[in-house]
Amino acid sequence: MKRREFLAGAAGLLTAGTLAGCDDHGASRMPQAPAAAIGPDGRKRLPWQNWSGYRFGMPAERAAPVSEDELAELLKKTPAPIRPAGAGHSFTELVPTDGTLLSLRNFSGLIAHDASALTATLGAGTKLGQIGELLDPIGQALPNMPDIDQQTIAGATATGTHGTGQTLGALHAYATALRLVTPRGEIIDCSRTQHPEIFDAARVSLGSLGVITQFTLQNVPTHRLKRRVWLEPIDALVERFDERAAAHHSFEIYYIPFCSHGVAIAIDPTDEPLRPRGAEQDNNAVMEMKKLRDLVGWWPALRRRLLDLATQDFQPEEAVDLWYRIFPSSREVRFNEMEYHLPREALLPAFKQVRARVEAHHPEEFFPIELRVVRGDDAWLSPFHGHDRSGSIAVHRYYKEDPLPYFADIEPIYQAYEGRPHWGKMNTLDAKTFAQRYPKWREFLDVRAALDPDGRMLNPYLRRVFGLA
Structure with a gap:
């Protein structure tokens, strides 16, 4: 029996009356999207919302310039605040505006490449999921990718988005040059040797300096990767985390709340024959864990017993494919997220505290908690700035449920370690703390x-x- 089938069967054994008595987990307190409205100028305004549906804006203008010259003129004249939307995958309030919402959909695709240097220049509006089919034909590959590939390059770099691997940097760490259009209409080419101070600021900028139209990325030769997924007792995964992070190209683990097992994912280069990944199971598994939470969240011991039984027969999964078909996963179940980055030595001690807090105070939680590692870099606002290596812990809350009480209870754990939040994910830090x-x-x-x-x-x-507020 597969784990998903067992979870569904276990849920069916329980009474409907149990479900009827469940708490709504804050669903009624979630913000609601505004309706279309007429602005002060008499024009109809349509709401914008992010991927999770938690953040909203009512822009006066929406613009999608087709050239840098048009963009330069637009930035000087269009109603402010001007906010690039990317793919709307940030959970913070980076995008909402009552001024101008800007799309870079016309700044996408492969612009140029250097076969000998293994570099490629891409439009900033290119989605990460499009890059593989652009780079592979020219023999290039990204060194690493995030686990979600729906973001634009501009949005991903602006927020410090990353994958996992202790010798691998975040996406912005591989930028060798970029082009920035400022609100004054200037078009500035930047690199380590050309306007280096702007380059250091712009690689992770929160979209606050202007609009980046293109990036040049340092790549590697195209290659195949082997992805292994297995379950193991969570205590053993934590105990061997450092060893495996050092042994694998990419490595991460997921802790399943109120389960004795966790999920490990290791990715390594290979010359083995292609064995493509099968149908994505994660989305169904998450929703089955939600169903189990709804039914027996009030009885942690039974919940653990059922989850342990459901996961004990899991067979390791292996896949071999081109790099861009291995790194990302489909994330169809929407959520809100908080992710903090910590000095590498603080990762496991902080996680143990998070796990204890969840199991003691948050029986409503069912989303797996993710642990990753990232190489440090020197971009000024990179969460990994000045670190040799960083670790990250990401917690999630189902999009229909209020994330704030849960996140507020977990976030203080990171402060003792001077954690830095992912710029696109929810946090409560202020300018004084960021400055420190x-x-x-x-x-x-x-x-x-x-x-x-x-x-x-x-x-x-x-x-x-x-x-500045």
Whole structure:
């Protein structure tokens, strides 16, 4: 019997009356999207919302320029705040605006490449899921990829989005050059040798300096990867985490709340014959875990027993394919997320505290908790700035349920370790705390003020982040 079949069967053995008595887990307190409205200018405004449906905006203008010259003129004249939307995959308030919502859909695709240097220049609006079919024919590959590939390059780099692997950097770490259009209409090419201070600020910028239209990325030769997924007692996974993170190209684990087992995923280069991944099971498995939570969340011991039985027959999965078909996974179950990055030595101690807090106080939680590792870099607002290696812990809450009480209870654990949140994921830190945790915070603010002295790229959220509210 497969784990999904067992979970469904276990749920069926329990009475419907149990389900009827379940708490709504904060669903009624979730924000609701506004309806279309007529703005002060008499024009109809349509709401924008992010992927999870938690963040909303009512922009006065929506723009999708087709050239850098058009973009430069637009940035000087269009109603502010001007916010690039990317793919809407940030859980913070980076995008909502009552000014101009900007799409980079016309800045996508492969612009140029250098076969000898293994570099490629891509439009900033290119989605990560499109990059593989652009790079593979020219013999190139990204060194690493995030586990979700729906973001645009611009959105992913702006927020420090990353995959996992202790010798592998986040996406922005492989940028060798970029082109920035400022709110004053300047078009600036940046690299380590050309406007290096802007380059250091712009690689992770929260979209606050202007609009990046293209990136040049340092790549590697195209290759195959082998992906292994297996279950193991969570205590053993934690005990051997450092060993396996060092042994594998990419490695991560998922802790399943109120289960004795966790999931491990290891990815390594290979020359083995192709064995493509089968149908995605994660989405169904998550929803079955939700069903079990709804039915027996009030009885943790029974829940653990059922989850342990459901996972004990799991057979390891293996797949071999081209790199861009191995790294990402389909994430069809929507959620809100909080992810913190910690010095590598703090990762496991912090996780043990998170696990204890969840099991003691949060029987409503069912989403797996993710542990990853990332190489440090020198981008000024990179969460990995100045670290040799970083670790990250990501917690999730189902999109129909209020994430704030859960996240508020977990977040203080990270503060003792001076954790830095993922810029696209929910957190409550303020400008004073960011200034203490980012050595180049003041330098970034100076570059930002020089490029956008009137704050045309700043919505209320960014003004709070930068201490300007």
